[in-house]
Amino acid sequence: MDTAHPIQKPVASASRSALFTPLDPELLTVRAGLMDFVHRRLEPPDLQDCAPQGTEVTDTDPRMMYHGELLPVSTPDVTRGLKDARRALRTNRFRPAGKRMSMIIDGCAGKTTLLLQIARAYQGILELERRPDDEWTPVVYINVPPRHEHNLDWSLPFADFFDMDHTINLDKRTYRSTDMTEPVVHAMRESRTSLILIDGINRIHDNDLAAAFDYFDCLQARLRVSIIYCGRGATDIVNEGLHNRRRGERPRTSEQFRSTLPVMWIRPIPFSKGEEEDWRSVLLRYDENLRLYNHVPGAEALLEFEEELHERTGGYMDTLDQLLCQTAQQAIEDGTEAITKELLDDMLVGRTDSDDDWS
Template sequence: MPTTHTSQSPVTLDVAPAPLYRLLDPDLLSTREGLMDFVHHEPKPPDLADCAPSGTKLPDTDVRMMYHGNLPCVSTPDVTRGLLDARRTLRTNRFRRVGKRMSMVIDGCAGKSTLLAQIARAYQGLLENERRPDREWTPVVYINVPPRHECNLDWSLPFADFFGMDHTLNLDKRTYRSTDMTEPVIHTMRESGTSLICIDGIDRIHSNDLTKAFAYFDSLQARLRASVIYCGNGAVDIVEEALRHRRHGERPDQSEQFRTTLPVMRIRRIPFHEGQQDAWRTVLMDYDKNLRLYNHVPGAGKLLDFDTELHARTGGYMDTLDQLLCQTAQQSIEDGTEAITQEGLDDMVVGRGDLEDDWA
């Protein structure tokens, strides 16, 4: 997944975004050790004084090459707003003594997973301000929808994997069979104080599996009294369809007039219309500050010279902007330019209409 960015540092949950190069690696976030590493690790941009001199032929694994391959997160208005909305909902959920805690939904364009990861990090950071973490305490569980999810047996496995539980039985020393891990998972989450479950990639749930999947998630939520955030392409429609199936046979109520009864956090592309240029230019300035190139002065605003062109080429989508700037920065290191230039940008192909129509 791409990295999404916003216009000002999201301090709504008292923890700033983590510029972690492996930010959205599913294998990182969907294990307890990986999520803890993401929560606590805050790498700094490389210091040019400690790097190889300009013009040095560098391998792809050079620290500056890797750094510019995944620049630190900056903020977009939608991520900032999403963190604020999540803080308010989770704060209320924490102190409800009875009844179900409110679930939330993240929908929209590329960047949804980044918001989900930042909420997970910020929520745990907030709780760590109240108590010292230990090896057992796990307030946040983060899973990705697995490729197989047809019954409770399958749905328990990503939760078991998160905690590193062995869920296979060796039948004849050659064949392995997974076993239902629901009860061990619930016991572990209770003992470790889990209060937030983040479920990414719900668009991978097949339509005929929705009822079973959400019945399972609802059962976990009810037994643990945890908050749940669902994230994925078309998440609003997916979640609401699942809820409609679960309400089948119940007496219709006033809520049927609404598209969804849950809070929705949306990620949208950033506009660049007359009178709406500030958010886009702020994002470019944040990128500008993060670049570590020998012929670039961080924070001097050089990227603002390309604001109109960059928006035209990317459409305001942060995944495309990130790819374009990362590629151009890496190439500038390789060819010795050491700056974002017009020629460098023109030489990059990253999508959003970059391909010519006259291939013939």
């Protein structure tokens, strides 16, 4: 996994139009969508190839679309998380027997970003060894639906990922699903799946934890896969699911049952005295990624607003990204073509003061 540019994987066949095609987040939970994400290449547009300054543009103009997403910026926590995941997954790959170690992503907004960067970087490494084909699926990504109570329900998100038909009586007003565990296990075994990403683990209700983690444990027992759990409060949720679901008569005094999985934390970036470097490095990366006619990438213009930006966002990357993307698009629309205090002050992003709430 390349921690310097962890999610930019060159794709020789990518066309210019493909570089600016928005990605439907819902498609990540199906194989084709995740594969598109893994292989998608995002590049900043060259201003020489764009509409001349002063030209009225629409929302689908390449620069408008690019500044709606921007190149991803890795924070210190994301960089560290990628490094930790690389080490664990590399070791897991070569274990001939036994359950592979799972991991957890917890903290503030930005957890899914790290999860998907791990997916792209991990598959990128594997593709150095094997050319992709229509069957090979090293990574499976599911987003936890609101409620599940038994194995039948838990098999369905995995079946949906592989585009399996799991319903019967489709010609009637009502239909029901069937347990897809066996077809799912067969599909993952045949497609050489080695990493399962489970996002939104916080949506599992307390009374569903036993069924959920019994199911995940079953998949790991039958397949040589690593699992990364991601969600708000995931550390407590996963440890509760893994340990306290044990039958009462089973011993729970050994170190095995007290241990916890390694956690990759995503935290707000501080900007207190003596801790300014990380925040400034993030702003410099955004500065380099902007493509505005009156902005010089690398000229450190965003550092002029470093205090205001931290006060507006609290150091949360999701809010900073939204604020800068909105401001850049507005600068294109009104012809300002630069990030200014007036434009920043005019943006509404929802977080105005720093706080300690990671929810």
